[in-house]
Amino acid sequence: MAVSQTRGARIRGIVSSVPSRRFDNRTDTTAFPPDEVEKVVRMAGVKSRHVAGDNLCSSDLCLAAGRELLRQIDWAPATIDAVICVTQTPDYLLPSTSCLLHRWLELPDTCAALDVGLGCSGYPYGLWLAAMMVQNPGIRRVLLFHGETPTRFSDEGDRAVALLFGDAGSATAVEAVPADAANPWWFSLHTDGTGWRDLIIEGGGFRSRFPTRRRDHFVTMEGANVFNFTIQRVPPLIRETLAASGLPQDKIDYFVFHQSNRFIMKHLAKKAAITDDRMPSTIETFGSAGGPSVPLTITRGGLVRPTHRPLTLMLLGYGVGLSWGSALIDLGPDACLGHVEVPEPKPAEAASSPEPRP
Numbered sequence: 001m002a003v004s005q006t007r008g009a010r011i012r013g014i015v016s017s018v019p020s021r022r023f024d025n026r027t028d029t030t031a032f033p034p035d036e037v038e039k040v041v042r043m044a045g046v047k048s049r050h051v052a053g054d055n056l057c058s059s060d061l062c063l064a065a066g067r068e069l070l071r072q073i074d075w076a077p078a079t080i081d082a083v084i085c086v087t088q089t090p091d092y093l094l095p096s097t098s099c100l101l102h103r104w105l106e107l108p109d110t111c112a113a114l115d116v117g118l119g120c121s122g123y124p125y126g127l128w129l130a131a132m133m134v135q136n137p138g139i140r141r142v143l144l145f146h147g148e149t150p151t152r153f154s155d156e157g158d159r160a161v162a163l164l165f166g167d168a169g170s171a172t173a174v175e176a177v178p179a180d181a182a183n184p185w186w187f188s189l190h191t192d193g194t195g196w197r198d199l200i201i202e203g204g205g206f207r208s209r210f211p212t213r214r215r216d217h218f219v220t221m222e223g224a225n226v227f228n229f230t231i232q233r234v235p236p237l238i239r240e241t242l243a244a245s246g247l248p249q250d251k252i253d254y255f256v257f258h259q260s261n262r263f264i265m266k267h268l269a270k271k272a273a274i275t276d277d278r279m280p281s282t283i284e285t286f287g288s289a290g291g292p293s294v295p296l297t298i299t300r301g302g303l304v305r306p307t308h309r310p311l312t313l314m315l316l317g318y319g320v321g322l323s324w325g326s327a328l329i330d331l332g333p334d335a336c337l338g339h340v341e342v343p344e345p346k347p348a349e350a351a352s353s354p355e356p357r358p
Contacts, residue, residue, distance in 0.1 A: 002189045003244045006131035010182045011329070012173040013073045013336035016296040017065040017147075018050035018166070018286060020341040025049070025163050031156050032163075040163045045262025049166035049287035051151045053344040058089045058147030059097050061169025063104050064342045066143060069171040070105070072336040077106050081139040083113040084129055086122035086146040086291060088320070089153065090115065101145060112139075119199075120258050120319025121189075122146055122291035124327040127174070127315070128187040134176035144172040148290035153201055155218040164261060166287030169342075170295035183310070186245040186328040188237055195229060195322035198222040226319065230264055233324050234316060235271045241314060241326040251312060252278070252328075254303055258317045259283040259293035291317055299337045307333050 025046055029037050041047055052061075062085065070077070085098035098113035107113075118125050123146050130142040147169035154161040201219050203211035211217065242249055255274050257265050262283055269279050280301030282293065289296060294315050305311055310330035318324035 003240065004128070004187050005244070006128070006135060006185045006187070008176055008179040008182060009131040009134050009174055009185060010177050011331055011335050012075075012175050013069050013338070014170065014172045014295050014298055015065040015069040015072070015336075015338040015340065016292070016299040017061045017169040017340045017342050018289075018296070019052045019056055019061070020343045021051050021053065023049050023051045029163065032159065036159070037163065040159070043261070043263050044164055045281075045283050046164055046166075046287045047284050049151070050168070050341070052149045052167040055345045055347055056149070056167075056342065057091050058087045058149050058169060059091050059100050060345065061149070061167065061342055062097075062101060062145040062147040062171060064340050065169050065171035066101065066105055066145060068338050068340050069143075069173055069336070072338055073173055075141065075173065078108050080107050080111055080141050080143055082130075082133050082142045083107065083111060084116060084126050084142065084144045085114075086116040086118055086126040086144070087148060088117055088119045088290070089147070089149045098145070118321070118323065119148065119290050120260070121317035121321065121323040121325045123294040124187060124315050124317050124325035125189060127172070127185075127327045127329065128189065128325075130172070130174040131185055131187075134174060140176045142174045144174060146170045146172075146292045146295060148292055150219070150288075150290050153217075153219050155215070158218065158220075160221050160223050161219060164288050166289045168286065168289035168292040168296050170292045172295060183330045185330075186241055187326065188241045188244065189325040190233070190237070191321055191323045192229070193321065195225065198225040198229070198322060199320040227264060229322050230260065230318055231267055231271065234268050234318055237316065237324055237326050238272050238314065241328050245328050247312070247328070249273070252314050253311045254313050255279050256294055256297050256301070256313055256315045258291065258319065259286070259288050259297060260319065261288060290319070298331070299339045305331075305333060309333070
């Protein structure tokens with residue numbers, strides 16, 4: 001049972017980001033007849049999405065979120081000790097996207113930087129890594145980025161994914177505090193590699209570097225397998241996390257799910273006895289943005305924040321890998337939350353090398 005507890009970490013702020021281009025599934029879709037579009041909208045719940053163009057990458061979304069976050073919390077770049085970037089849509093096979101963000105944010109050479117190649121479960125995993133880092137006396141401040149542009153690897157003619165995905169980025173500031181000054185955080189992290197083919201892009205890696213079949217350049221999803229995996233794995237994950245923490249379910253203010261699709265989330269809520277008012281949703285207006293949908297839902301999901309106490313949140317990610325994970329954390333009333341929309345860069349502004357963004 002991969003359950004762990006960390007102490008001495010708090011979230012100083014979270015900023016989410018999306019492309020400024022908004023796509024309305026009902027009015028902008030041309031690949032499918034209107035009646036088919038309506039069926040997907042009703043089932044998945046995605047009315048609109050924010051979509052990146054050819055010149056906008058996950059790094060651009062994360063960078064915009066990171067700059068806004070540093071502005072809000074007034075952290076000097078020289079004070080940041082580590083950068084984590086969770087993404088499965090990097091700019092390059094190498095170097096890592098975290099190194100690009102390190103460069104553009106002008107962070108010091110004393111700052112560690114690493115990528116994590118996880119998707120839908122990536123935010124709980126990333127928070128776990130950040131919380132583990134700040135338990136070390138030499139690391140006090142960590143920037144956690146999570147960005148994905150799944151619309152750029154989805155085939156517009158594939159009914160399983162074409163109307164589902166949106167793009168998003170995020171930046172989260174995690175800092176060390178005295179262990180007795182913050183509640184412990186709990187994490188439960190799992191993997192089942194036997195489902196590796198259920199969400200896959202066949203081409204582009206070194207197993208199949210330059211496939212001739214066009215379809216291999218896009219994601220394929222075994223929808224029935226992913227649905228069954230989610231329904232079987234996530235409710236026990238919730239129970240396991242609650243049992244480890246010793247908290248009853250009614251002490252959790254919000255359960256923030258990866259925004260997979262409305263049909264799946266409704267099933268999960270019913271199985272876990274979670275009421276609608278404690279399960280915020282952003283899928284209607286942002287689509288499924290993979291792992292960044294969790295921080296996006298924290299900033300844009302209408303969470304009501306008391307002024308006198310922290311929110312207790314259970315964050316839940318699940319999908320590609322197959323992998324799934326939870327983070328039971330608190331979000332203090334002084335934590336900054338923000339959101340930015342990022343315009344598509346002009347072709348001349350889209351960097352082919354890691355130079356500072358304007």
